[in-house]
Amino acid sequence: MSLAYKTRRRLAMLILLVGMPAYIVVAVTIVNMLDRPSIPVELLIYVGLGFLWALPFKFIFKGVGQADPDAPQDPADQD
Template identity: 65%
Template sequence: MALSYKARRRWSLVILLIGLPLYIVAAVTVVNMLDRPPIWLEFLVYVVLGIVWALPFRAIFRGVGKADPDAEN
């Protein structure tokens, strides 16, 4: 069962307002557990973690910024 446009829009807000800050805290914690690696490795870890968080949510974020396809003109 696919999510409706309104449901995807609500879930995207929940993910961005609650999930993303929690993920940022987790990413910083992971880097701190590495005992301050070299700057290039720290940058690489942040880039990889910054991309990885969005992959499971691609279907939810797709088309959310466009007009509601089910709305009447």
């Protein structure tokens, strides 16, 4: 699946502004249902869930922080 750079940027922003807070609420709710595990176990759960949320979106975030590869090149920028 190949998405345009601008589409990936917009999806990444949507995921970070809407999806991540929703995921945090779900993660905290799940951990609260476990009758407060010990601090190291709770930390491992949060670290695992923090890593897990990014896996499905890896292809969207890849290269988003770089310059737009589809943008026209400015001849003055090339050396």
